[in-house]
Amino acid sequence: MCGxxxxxxxxxxxxxxxDHGGRIDSAVARFGGKRAxxxxxxxxxxxxxxxxxxxxxxxxxxxxxxxxxxxxVSAARRFWQVPQEAAIFPVPGASAAIAHIPRLAETGSVxxxxxxxxEHAAAFSAQGWSVTExxxxxxxxxxxxxxxxxxxxxxxxxxxxxxxxxxxxSFCDVTPAHSLVALATQPGTLILKSFGKFWGxxxxxxxxxxxxxxxxxxxxxxxxxxxxxxxxxxxxxxxLEDEExxxxxxxxxxxxxxxxxxVVAQANAxxxxxxxxxxxYRVEDAAALQTRLAQHHIWSRTFPYASDWIRLGLPPxxxxxxxxxxx
Numbered sequence: 001m002c003g004x005x006x007x008x009x010x011x012x013x014x015x016x017x018x019d020h021g022g023r024i025d026s027a028v029a030r031f032g033g034k035r036a037x038x039x040x041x042x043x044x045x046x047x048x049x050x051x052x053x054x055x056x057x058x059x060x061x062x063x064x065x066x067x068x069x070x071x072x073v074s075a076a077r078r079f080w081q082v083p084q085e086a087a088i089f090p091v092p093g094a095s096a097a098i099a100h101i102p103r104l105a106e107t108g109s110v111x112x113x114x115x116x117x118x119e120h121a122a123a124f125s126a127q128g129w130s131v132t133e134x135x136x137x138x139x140x141x142x143x144x145x146x147x148x149x150x151x152x153x154x155x156x157x158x159x160x161x162x163x164x165x166x167x168x169x170s171f172c173d174v175t176p177a178h179s180l181v182a183l184a185t186q187p188g189t190l191i192l193k194s195f196g197k198f199w200g201x202x203x204x205x206x207x208x209x210x211x212x213x214x215x216x217x218x219x220x221x222x223x224x225x226x227x228x229x230x231x232x233x234x235x236x237x238x239x240l241e242d243e244e245x246x247x248x249x250x251x252x253x254x255x256x257x258x259x260x261x262x263v264v265a266q267a268n269a270x271x272x273x274x275x276x277x278x279x280x281y282r283v284e285d286a287a288a289l290q291t292r293l294a295q296h297h298i299w300s301r302t303f304p305y306a307s308d309w310i311r312l313g314l315p316p317x318x319x320x321x322x323x324x325x326x327x
Contacts, residue, residue: 044278049200094207108140170194
């Protein structure tokens with residue numbers, strides 16, 4: 001985890017902003033240009049978002065109602081083939097669930113094998129948990145990111161050992177056959193789904209928590225009424241019901257990921273992991289390659305713990321030539 005000096009952001013003081021992708025405004029401040037000039041390859045968000053139709057006026061003007069909530073939950077249950085015994089709760093982005101899940105049990109030790117998405121460890125630490133990467137069998141809780149970010153590693157059911165198990169499947173919609181959603185019926189199990197990645201609508205701030213009904217109910221109490229906007233309920237249901245788009249998108253992502261591998265090979269990069277939404281490469285000097293791309297207004301993701309790792313998402317259709325030229 002990488003901290004930055006205290007700075008004023010959104011009118012509040014943040015002392016421990018974690019290392020993430022995105023933050024194009026910082027790249028603009030350092031390398032120039034306007035935000036619209038930049039291609040953001042640092043986040044792993046689908047560059048071809050779901051082409052949703054218009055939403056009803058009530059979704060904008062009325063408080064989210066129970067009918068819209070039930071429609072979204074039903075669509076989610078069908079799309080992810082969630083067992084009826086498991087609860088499903090929409091949340092305002094998977095990150096909102098990550099921040100509150102450590103409050104669902106008494107503090108203890110949590111096993112989070114790394115390197116991985118750093119918000120899980122930060123959330124547990126903030127609630128007084130002890131974070132370890134060693135033995136899951138002696139921990140009170142366990143978090144696996146499946147597939148892992150940034151390596152793309154896929155876990156299995158036998159890798160889970162702790163009483164409280166969090167399975168972060170934010171990037172699993174590209175490989176649905178590997179989903180561990182069948183484990184959602186087991187007590188102490190919570191599975192997280194992100195809507196922003198695969199459907200390319202990160203600004204909608206929609207996610208899902210699937211699993212142990214008792215734990216899901218506790219989380220719902222913490223988040224309070226109307227945690228998800230009417231717009232998110234409507235658009236989420238639209239997208240989850242469109243399985244033809246999902247299958248077509250998986251095929252396109254597979255093709256584009258292979259294309260990116262061929263392009264990045266020009267920079268003497270070696271593919272070492274990732275998914276079809278993002279690729280992890282080993283290069284001689286990741287910081288130098290990031291700077292080289294940034295000079296062409298292309299933003300990438302490097303890691304404070306691996307100076308030879310760089311992660312790239314897929315460019316939009318009109319951005320491929322710029323990436324090729326920059327490399």
